[in-house]
Amino acid sequence: MDDRDKNNDKVVQDLYEKGWSVVDNYISEAFRKDLLCEQKELLMHGQFRLAGIGSGETFAIKPEIRSDKVLWMDENLLTPIQEVYWNKMDRLKSAINQRCFLGLKSFEAHFAMYPQGSFYLRHLDQFQSVQYRIVSVILYLNDTWEESDGGELRMYFTRPDGIEEYQDFFPVGGRLVVFLSGEIPHEVLPTAKERISITGWMKDRD
Ligand code: OGA
Numbered sequence: 757m758d759d760r761d762k763n764n765d766k767v768v769q770d771l772y773e774k775g776w777s778v779v780d781n782y783i784s785e786a787f788r789k790d791l792l793c794e795q796k797e798l799l800m801h802g803q804f805r806l807a808g809i810g811s812g813e814t815f816a817i818k819p820e821i822r823s824d825k826v827l828w829m830d831e832n833l834l835t836p837i838q839e840v841y842w843n844k845m846d847r848l849k850s851a852i853n854q855r856c857f858l859g860l861k862s863f864e865a866h867f868a869m870y871p872q873g874s875f876y877l878r879h880l881d882q883f884q885s886v887q888y889r890i891v892s893v894i895l896y897l898n899d900t901w902e903e904s905d906g907g908e909l910r911m912y913f914t915r916p917d918g919i920e921e922y923q924d925f926f927p928v929g930g931r932l933v934v935f936l937s938g939e940i941p942h943e944v945l946p947t948a949k950e951r952i953s954i955t956g957w958m959k960d961r962d
Pocket residue numbers: 868876881894908909927942943944953955
């Protein structure tokens with residue numbers, strides 16, 4: 757069994773037991789740099805747009821709620837590097853389906869860049885218009901990250917006694933965060949420097 761499969765085993769087991777998982781060094785340093793380099797190139801060409809909330813008729817840009825910029829990947833126009841990412845996520849999706857029976861069918865993903873000072877207020881990734889998002893998958897690409905850089909992902913959990921707790925995770929390069937889109941409220945705290953990631957969603961329809 758190679759490391760990749762071990763990583764997927766851990767994600768699947770965590771997801772099954774508690775609905776979320778954080779795995780460091782999910783990808784190799786070489787591949788992280790490839791993805792980062794590609795994303796920086798796309799950023800330089802000005803292809804990123806302010807992210808929105810909702811979809812279809814309810815879509816709206818609300819910088820007071822989220823101020824990141826995104827660029828969607830096109831499954832039919834993946835670059836070779838994006839294709840490696842896509843295939844990895846496909847393998848993870850199969851592994852999750854085998855154990856968790858979530859009926860995951862398809863995948864969507866965007867590059868995300870949080871400029872200095874940006875954030876994303878508390879939310880669920882499943883909203884009325886996108887109930888088909890079942891599993892959220894975030895892969896961080898940053899070269900370095902210090903505590904003073906902020907930009908933590910804060911995930912909220914409700915204990916059996918009803919009390920809410922949270923845990924914070926820095927966007928450390930190579931770290932993969934996976935959680936059930938409809939169950940884990942989360943937010944991105946204000947970042948003190950540019951914060952780079954790829955966010956994907958596994959969906960239960962095509
Ligand atoms: C999102 C999101 C969290 C992060 O894109 O919906 O919550 O840590 N991202 O980037």
